[in-house]
Amino acid sequence: GVFHIATPMDFESKDPENEMIKPTINGMLDILKSCVKAKVRRVVFTSSGGTVNVEATQKPVYDETCWSDLDFIRSVKMTGWMYFMSKILAEQAAWKYAAENNLDFISIIPPLVVGPFIMPSMPPSLITALSPITRTESHYTIIKQGQYVHLDDLCMSHIFLYENPKANGRYIASACAATIYDIAKMLREEYPEYNVPTKFKDYKEDMGQVQFSSKKLTDLGFEFKYGLKDMYTEAVETCRAKGLLPLSLEHHENGSA
Template sequence: MGGERTVSVTGASGYIGSFLVKRLLQRGYHVRATVRDPGNQKKVKHLLELANASTHLSLWKAELAEEGGYDDAIQGCQGVFHVAAPVELINQSQDGEEEIESTTLNGILSIMRSCSKAKTVKRLVYTSTTGTITVQPQPPAVSEFTEDLWSDIDLCYQHKMYGWMYVVAKTIAEKAAWKYAEENGIDMVTVHPSLVLGPFITPYTNISIDAAISLYTTGIASLKKLNGFSAVHVDDVCNAHIYLFENPLAKGRYICSSHGVNIFEIAHSLSLKYPDRNIPTQFEGLDEAQKIIPCSSKKLMDLGFEFAHKKKDTSDLCVETIESYRERASCDPKSMMVSALSSSQA
């Protein structure tokens, strides 16, 4: 994408956002990181302490629900990475159309309008999710999930499965984003990570981190809900974002996924790794032989991207998350008590 090196990252203080900022700074980019409150040291300190942050990082106040709130941060940028998302919707069980419209839908459209105004943005990389792909009639009539599929919104409203409101929000928003991109000449690619695992640099946990450490912390409910899902290492997710921004041939939607989540296999491995934790290895109501339909990253790999962590077991990814948790909990136990809700739209 040429020699221009100024980009904006929304949701920069969150799990994926902060790791993406870290990788961009390491590669010499000047990063404009948008956060809700740049003055909240507890939520931005981990960004300011990153290598090259003193010379290549600036913090900008912006919120998804505020029209035009991203204008200043995006003006003059050659690239925009839209990572911010209302993750609190994952744990909501009631209809939330107002939240879906005010944050997820209006948020992406507001950011795209800011890109149009700037006239400098060469590409928008939008962090979607495999959730916009994998909700299909059961059993799915496919052997793998690909970018050609869209999740069935009516099915979400009918069954109200775990995380259904988040799936609805992201699906509606992504479809609207593609429509805007086509009508307004925005060069956009979307990245669709599955469950993101691995180390984190935030001072708090989020939903995917909580799932990864749940067997270790004995709060197994969250990982049980995700049994049979696909997963990916956070580092691969962030490197894929940058790869798709820089590659002039990138076009359309890209699944970013490399592992399957089998709670029985993960639990067995973790019980050996942490024998003092009495990690359970049997889970009532779950099928140990459940078939996992993979999310195919063939399109991404055909473009030339290589997964650095593909050869690891899913349990290895959980161990990396657990070790990050142990390190941070030993330094500041109170910070690990902050719920995922506090980091939503960060």
């Protein structure tokens, strides 16, 4: 079997069509062609929550039948738009190729991946997840009504689906959902030294959570081991240990953003 987990990812790209979107699609198809030639039995692909719920109005619950709105993404060009497009188009191309070539293909749809890491710099997902601490306001839209999974749970879901003979199609791997206010409250309680905002001027405090249903995955027997607090504390502690976050931050916006 083959696990296809890597993708070009540069939110600051000056030429996203040629630096992210086309390489993602072409890379996917090149891998699948090699898999067919080598008679690989199963391919497991790491997709993205960005393939599911990027649209003008959020639904209360999303599942594997949902696809993001490409026209909306193209017109709005929100933070990460080129990443969302590349993952959508690559996965759709993969499903078409797999069907035409009788290839056993499975896609796993993770939301925002949070937890410890081994690379020397902060992973893009944590730049987003920890944006209330760093005040990276351009990323607030992604966690306004976000969904989350611990890195270890996501890794185990890949192995679980690869090994399960009944697995087929798309699978959401989301452990929990939270609004930006839920995240901010938790971070203030765990890390008061970061003076995380209490208010976010563009978002209502009573907005509801948006759930990604992992029922298809858990019905097969998969169990998530980590909650939101685990994800964030392990991410923050790893960042601190690597010198990527200071031990405290002084802000002067009176606790609002």
